[in-house]
Amino acid sequence: MALSFSPDIASDYAIEAATLVNRRGCKQLLEQSHAAIDTVAMAIDRARRPCSGASPSELRPAVDRVCLDGPGIGFSEALAELGPLYLDPAIYFHHPRYVAHLNCPVLTSAAAAEMVAATINTSMDTWDQSAGATLIEQKVIAWTAQRAHLPASADGIFTSGGTQSNLMALLLAREHYSARHFGPGSVAMNGLPPEAARWRIFASEMSHFSSVKAASLLGLGQKAVVPVAVDSAWRMDIDALETAMDSARAAGEIPIAVVATYGTTDFGSLDDVAGAARLARRHQAWLHVDAAYGCGLLVSPTRGHETRALAQADSITVDYHKAFFQPVACSALLVARGADLGHVTHHADYLNPVEAAEAGTPDQVNKSLQTTRRFDALKLWMSLRSVGAEAIGRLFDAGCALARTTYQRMLAEPRLDLLHAPELGTIVFRFRPSLGLAPAVLDELNEAIRSDLATRGEAMLAATRVRGRRYLKFTLLNAETTPDQMDEIVTLVLCTGERLAADRVPTLAVVGGRETRDAG
Incomplete structure (x- = not known):
């Protein structure tokens, strides 16, 4: 028995079918794909920071306002809407100041596939x-x-x-x-x-x-x-x-x-x-x-x-x-x-x-x-x-080499405690200001450095605990990041650390004609 539809349902069905990937839908797929790639390319081009620093409380209201039960708004409008909801606050792993987790920039051939x-x-x-x-x-x-x-x-x-x-x-x-x-x-x-x-x-x-x-x-x-x-x-x-x-x-x-x-x-x-x-x-x-x-x-x-x-x-x-x-x-x-x-x-x-x-x-x-x-x-x-496999391997080697170079440069900075010489592309370290701070305060300070840099969108670092103490971590997988760019990140860590440490050092007091640290 042949299926029959009311005129309205048949019309809706035809519109829906036209958007499927089939012989008729490929022209629309091509147009939408070009628009999507253009949008992504522009987002990557204007990503001057690895992240926006947006918090869940800042982003959630905009997402909550979207009604998924309402009528469609069309692909172009939906793509434009995606900007503030996803592309603007996205974390960009290709950025040289993203050195946090084991996330890599991807090959163009893989993205196209x-x-x-x-x-x-x-x-x-x-x-x-x-x-x-x-x-x-x-x-x-x-x-x-x-x-x-x-x-x-x-x-x-x-x-x-x-x-x-x-x-x-x-x-x-x-x-x-x-x-x-x-x-x-x-x-x-x-x-x-x-x-x-x-x-x-x-x-x-x-x-x-x-x-x-x-x-x-x-x-x-x-x-x-x-x-x-x-x-x-x-x-x-x-x-x-x-x-x-x-x-x-x-x-x-x-x-x-x-x-x-x-x-x-x-x-x-x-x-x-x-x-x-x-x-x-x-x-x-x-x-x-x-x-x-x-x-x-x-x-x-x-x-x-x-x-x-x-x-x-x-x-x-x-x-x-x-x-x-x-x-x-x-x-x-x-x-x-x-x-x-x-x-x-x-x-x-x-x-x-x-x-x-x-x-x-x-x-x-x-x-x-x-x-x-x-x-x-x-x-x-x-x-x-x-x-080819060798080209991929050279990208991986570049991250490992960058870690070794960065580690050697960091060794010359007395305010950084480094825990190991990197075998691959990770470096675990801890900022220790020239003024002595208790271990618990150092833990809080190092976490504050990571949070401050991310909130301002300046750089994204990872953090971990080693033997109960808080440490920072670089994970280097981006073959296009340079040693000079890593120097900039290290400088950001040091400057941010000194600024935040100043807020945690007890105030100076004068006792018996000499300066002491206020234990309070």
């Missing part, structure tokens, strides 16, 4: 939704695994980010252990056995919080993650790891996984993967390497040889949207044995029936925690095909 992927709207779960795209993703995974020196049996899957990759890695570690001791699929079918309360995961005290979060989500509890002390370079201390694992065994606990961090969030420290692998093998534990940050070394033309130790990993997290200059999200989990991904496989008759797998249909959903999934591999594919 985003539009291709969004327009075609491929879903990466089954072959019948992603022909071609599936093979491209598999090729990118195989290429990355080869760069990481994993065996021919390696495989992997794109994920939403390092947190999901780490969760999936520890899920595989849990299933790998339980399959050996209780039979394949035992936990998936029956839940955790009583002895799971004794399973332990070992990670450095500087590892990413996602390992603790994963243990919680996997039913092991946060206490299952044993923090391991670090050495003077903020790397996991292998002797401390050995002691911790042996002590766990002696106490009746069961090591099931070791997490080595290849580029810690705070310090960029590269854990001794070979040492961690040796101990993991001794205890028959899974070795996961969180290389979300350090994966940039995989394409480094000067330091790529350092990644050979990754060959000993059972799984590796890589974040292309950190170290390969890709738009968020672009991350993957690699595994040394592709068969281990079978622990997350579930067959649904309406999507990926078992017969399809038996016939060899490459449904990527069989390897993933996600079902519907974006074609994020296209961004990296287009970047590799456009500029």
